[in-house]
Amino acid sequence: MKNLTSKQLRQMWKDFYKEKGHAIISSASLIPENDPTVLFTTAGMHPLVPYLLGAPHPAGKRLADVQKCVRTGDIDEVGDSSHCTFFEMLGNWSLGDYFKKEMIAYSYEFLTEKLGIDKNRLAVSVFAGDGDAPRDEESAKLWEACGIPREKIFFLPKSNNWWGPAGQTGPCGPDTEMFIDFGHPCGKDCSPACDCGNYLEIWNDVFMEYNKTADGKFEPLKQKNVDTGMGLERTVCILQGKKSVYETDIFAPIISAIEKLSGKTYGKDEETDRAIRIIADHIRTATFMIGDENGITCSNVDQGYILRRLLRRAIRYCKHIGLDSKKLSEIAKVVIGNYAEIYTELKTNAQKITDEIDREEDRFEKTLQGGLKEFDKLCHYLVGDTISGKAAFKLYDTYGFPLEMTQEMGKERGLKVNVEDFQKAFAEHQQKSQAGAEQKFKGGLADNTEVTARLHTATHLMHRALKTVLKDENANQKGSNINSERLRFDFTFPRPMTAEEIKAVEDMVNEAIKADVPVVCEEMTVDEAKAQGAVGLFASKYGEKVKVYTMGKYSKEICGGPHAARTGELGRFRIVKEQSSSAGVRRIKAVLE
Numbered sequence: 001m002k003n004l005t006s007k008q009l010r011q012m013w014k015d016f017y018k019e020k021g022h023a024i025i026s027s028a029s030l031i032p033e034n035d036p037t038v039l040f041t042t043a044g045m046h047p048l049v050p051y052l053l054g055a056p057h058p059a060g061k062r063l064a065d066v067q068k069c070v071r072t073g074d075i076d077e078v079g080d081s082s083h084c085t086f087f088e089m090l091g092n093w094s095l096g097d098y099f100k101k102e103m104i105a106y107s108y109e110f111l112t113e114k115l116g117i118d119k120n121r122l123a124v125s126v127f128a129g130d131g132d133a134p135r136d137e138e139s140a141k142l143w144e145a146c147g148i149p150r151e152k153i154f155f156l157p158k159s160n161n162w163w164g165p166a167g168q169t170g171p172c173g174p175d176t177e178m179f180i181d182f183g184h185p186c187g188k189d190c191s192p193a194c195d196c197g198n199y200l201e202i203w204n205d206v207f208m209e210y211n212k213t214a215d216g217k218f219e220p221l222k223q224k225n226v227d228t229g230m231g232l233e234r235t236v237c238i239l240q241g242k243k244s245v246y247e248t249d250i251f252a253p254i255i256s257a258i259e260k261l262s263g264k265t266y267g268k269d270e271e272t273d274r275a276i277r278i279i280a281d282h283i284r285t286a287t288f289m290i291g292d293e294n295g296i297t298c299s300n301v302d303q304g305y306i307l308r309r310l311l312r313r314a315i316r317y318c319k320h321i322g323l324d325s326k327k328l329s330e331i332a333k334v335v336i337g338n339y340a341e342i343y344t345e346l347k348t349n350a351q352k353i354t355d356e357i358d359r360e361e362d363r364f365e366k367t368l369q370g371g372l373k374e375f376d377k378l379c380h381y382l383v384g385d386t387i388s389g390k391a392a393f394k395l396y397d398t399y400g401f402p403l404e405m406t407q408e409m410g411k412e413r414g415l416k417v418n419v420e421d422f423q424k425a426f427a428e429h430q431q432k433s434q435a436g437a438e439q440k441f442k443g444g445l446a447d448n449t450e451v452t453a454r455l456h457t458a459t460h461l462m463h464r465a466l467k468t469v470l471k472d473e474n475a476n477q478k479g480s481n482i483n484s485e486r487l488r489f490d491f492t493f494p495r496p497m498t499a500e501e502i503k504a505v506e507d508m509v510n511e512a513i514k515a516d517v518p519v520v521c522e523e524m525t526v527d528e529a530k531a532q533g534a535v536g537l538f539a540s541k542y543g544e545k546v547k548v549y550t551m552g553k554y555s556k557e558i559c560g561g562p563h564a565a566r567t568g569e570l571g572r573f574r575i576v577k578e579q580s581s582s583a584g585v586r587r588i589k590a591v592l593e
């Protein structure tokens with residue numbers, strides 16, 4: 001096995017796929033646009049969903065990248081030696097181009113020749129087959145042809161070897177997963193499905209050959225795709241022969257900064273190590289969230305709330321190791337320095353990152369001590385083992401303790417929190433303060449004034465008008481940014497628009513404004529939205545409902561809002577600029593006068 005640094009592995013990945021005729025695309029933003037159903041980009045395939053569904057990608061049919069990802073489902077697990085909230089996913093895609101044969105050969109070549117993994121240390125799993133799709137003998141045979149013996153090829157059910165769809169319907173298929181086999185199976189039935197630790201997953205190749213329909217059927221896809229994902233952190237950990245990702249070159253400089261600033265040493269006692277890992281992980285993730293091209297700041301909703309939770313949890317753990325939390329922005333500087341060459345946005349936004357961390361530290365520091373005292377008192381007088389929703393809400397409202405933090409602190413003392421009552425108290429408070437659900441919005445809106453809501457409504461009308469005028473249903477939103485002066489909209493389109501086309505789009509939007517139709521918001525499932533022809537990405541979480549905004553016959557789009565009540569409120573719409581944004585992407589700036 002080659003002992004590669006993270007930098008070498010990234011480069012090797014790109015070089016390998018370039019050599020195999022792939023276009024190397026850059027990482028998309030961590031904050032998905034046009035998708036109200038997920039907060040962060042969670043996999044390399046996520047920003048590519050429209051292309052996996054058949055839209056032509058401007059860079060071609062073979063793509064590879066290193067994608068920034070955040071998964072926050074298990075924030076509270078972070079602290080053990082394997083979980084991270086931020087990670088980089090090495091990925092490659094065939095959009096209706098090559099399929100199993102080439103992909104399995106590429107995988108074998110990369111693992112054995114590039115990473116130098118002994119083939120005897122590899123095991124793979126393939127789909128066992130069920131009523132929906134047949135046993136994947138083809139993949140098994142291809143692995144055998146590479147030299148993986150039958151006994152190292154495991155046939156596993158859907159729960160292990162099937163990926164997707166990302167929403168309720170859409171592309172999905174069997175996958176084949178690759179594992180390092182440590183050679184100590186726990187028994188004769190031991191397999192990669194077993195959690196004894198003998199098999200460590202290193203790579204996942206998804207063969208998207210089915211489309212799951214609304215009635216739950218799996219029909220063959222016209223465009224068969226390959227979607228693969230390899231976690232950079234985990235692979236580096238294996239290659240560097242470390243027990244934990246926190247011991248790799250990715251975390252080493254961050255951990256040593258924490259050691260220096262706290263005077264504590266990593267690797268001596270478990271409690272200290274846990275706190276150090278929590279701080280290292282959370283500050284790394286926060287740095288990427290704030291420093292992203294669509295960077296966010298702390299708030300009480302959506303992405304901003306996750307950021308707040310991460311920073312406040314890091315601040316609390318500073319106390320465990322006697323680290324002055326005012327120094328957290330110093331740790332962020334180390335993260336920035338570490339990644340600046342690869343993710344230049346961190347360098348560009350360095351000041352914003354450290355300012356936001358300092359600001360949040362300042363805010364929380366003011367109430368943290370009081371809150372901790374209140375919490376102690378509460379536990380002292382508690383009867384039973386459940387902290388009331390009202391008490392948890394007071395900690396949230398008065399002392400800024402995220403609910404999850406109160407839950408975690410409670411757990412340390414063997415206590416639960418009545419979450420249902422917390423939510424009731426929260427809802428009551430929201431109603432009183434006239435804030436509430438209507439304040440909740442996404443989609444690149446900078447502030448929530450009436451002006452920006454009107455510009456947002458205009459964005460929808462323009463999005464539809466662009467598709468119609470340019471006769472291109474793939475003229476899709478790539479990005480949206482609104483301030484009180486103007487809207488800015490990026491969309492996929494291969495050439496500059498003509499003056500006539502710009503005029504036609506303006507006319508169409510102004511016609512919709514003149515018609516003064518109401519803006520109607522409905523909640524529905526992604527299937528229903530799709531059936532009604534709504535615009536927007538359909539990569540929603542399973543079973544989740546989305547909001548769809550309809551403006552008469554002029555627009556129907558999945559979106560988080562907010563919007564004007566009627567199109568008539570908008571005034572006159574004018575495009576002030578149409579220019580290139582990046583390869584295959586155009587940018588429009590427009591105003592309402």
Ligand code: SER
Nearest residue numbers: 043045204227228229
């Ligand atoms: N989508 C698959 C995953 O997330 C492969 O990229 O593992």
